[in-house]
Amino acid sequence: MLDLGWTELLLIGIVALIVVGPKDLPVLFRNVGRFMGKARGMAREFSRAMNEAAEESGVKEATKGFKDMTSSKSLGLDGVENEFRSAAKWDPDSETAKLARERAAEAQARRDALRERKERGAAAAAGDADREDAASSETAPVPDTAPAAGTTASEDDTKA
Numbered sequence: 001m002l003d004l005g006w007t008e009l010l011l012i013g014i015v016a017l018i019v020v021g022p023k024d025l026p027v028l029f030r031n032v033g034r035f036m037g038k039a040r041g042m043a044r045e046f047s048r049a050m051n052e053a054a055e056e057s058g059v060k061e062a063t064k065g066f067k068d069m070t071s072s073k074s075l076g077l078d079g080v081e082n083e084f085r086s087a088a089k090w091d092p093d094s095e096t097a098k099l100a101r102e103r104a105a106e107a108q109a110r111r112d113a114l115r116e117r118k119e120r121g122a123a124a125a126a127g128d129a130d131r132e133d134a135a136s137s138e139t140a141p142v143p144d145t146a147p148a149a150g151t152t153a154s155e156d157d158t159k160a
Contacts, residue, residue: 016028
């Protein structure tokens with residue numbers, strides 16, 4: 001219905017006091033109260049009449065029938081409902097969960113060990129390549145392939 005707080009009621013009372021006057025104010029409030037009581041009674045009677053008409057026409061029985069037809073038992077879903085309830089009670093510290101955590105830890109350890117082996121292998125390969133470069137530079141001198149200053153590659157070919 002109307003949602004009036006204390007501040008709204010106080011404002012209405014002050015305006016009524018100014019407009020109606022202090023002499024006629026109690027009579028006005030009494031009449032407003034009677035009117036509100038009659039309005040509530042009429043609303044209650046209307047609601048009751050609607051409920052009775054619904055009962056007479058069988059609407060309640062029909063709605064009950066629809067609810068029964070769409071229940072989980074009539075659809076054969078009561079087993080699914082029980083499984084959902086048991087899943088809600090699932091204990092994350094069960095044996096299966098512990099085993100899954102152990103397997104995940106083992107897999108992570110294997111990945112870490114493989115990564116370390118790859119890093120060591122890459123470092124060893126880089127060290128071998130450095131050693132080979134150093135050994136080859138010590139044994140064989142690098143020929144000077146650059147042309148002499150002021151000459152071109154074709155002049156060098158003709159001199160030879």
